[in-house]
Amino acid sequence: MIEMNCEICGREIRGKGFKIVVEGSEVTVCPSCKQYGSEKRPSVASQQGARRVVLKRKRGSPKIEFQDELIEDYHLIIKHEREKRGWSQEQLAKKIQEKESLIKKIENAEITPEPEVIEKLEKLFNIKLREQIPEIKIEGRSKSLTPTLGDIVVVKRKKK
Ligand SMILES: [Zn+2]
Incomplete structure (x- = not known):
């Protein structure tokens, strides 16, 4: 277990420290200094919540296919x-x-x-007289009938 010192009185915190907000900044304090700040509510932007990055897999990840073009x-x-x-x-x-x-x-x-x-x-x-043009295909049509993004997005080469 990591030893922590109270950020207000400097004493070693035994057990769990308390996260409180003092003048807008978050500090970890001992139980007796807890009263000096407002306790951080774990639900709203808690440290844990802020750190956790949820990687959601997008439905219909784009597939890139190549086609030859003159x-x-x-x-x-x-x-x-x-x-x-x-x-x-x-x-x-x-x-x-x-x-x-x-x-x-x-x-x-x-x-x-x-x-x-x-x-x-x-x-x-x-x-080489041909070049590969990437064609991005988005597969996995959503089941809803709402017309959103096209199922096939063709990225066209920029003309000079
Ligand atoms: Zn303290």
Whole structure:
């Protein structure tokens, strides 16, 4: 047991000390000094209560899933990578076994290339044309019918 001294008279407190409030500050005192302050009520913001942190598990903790998305300037990057190597669109097309017209369309951002094509380009140039976009899904719909937060919250990437 920890020995305590009365914060008013300084004597050792045997047994339980009394927590009282003297001029707004909380002190631990012996039974005889208890009368100098108002006794702290254990129910209202007692020391114990203040210290205790109750961690409540939120219902429907968010799940973060990732989905691949083409980066914004993918077509410019493809063009840049191709030109860096001194390849024509036709040469690039042959390397990834695609049509020249497809390369043209990709570079002009006329079409969104198929994932397979993107993959081939990524491997060829050793670059990344996709990025993972976090998608936060809140699962565990509450049973009440009150419409609160949406069940699915999609955090969208900030556009420059
Ligand atoms: Zn005392």
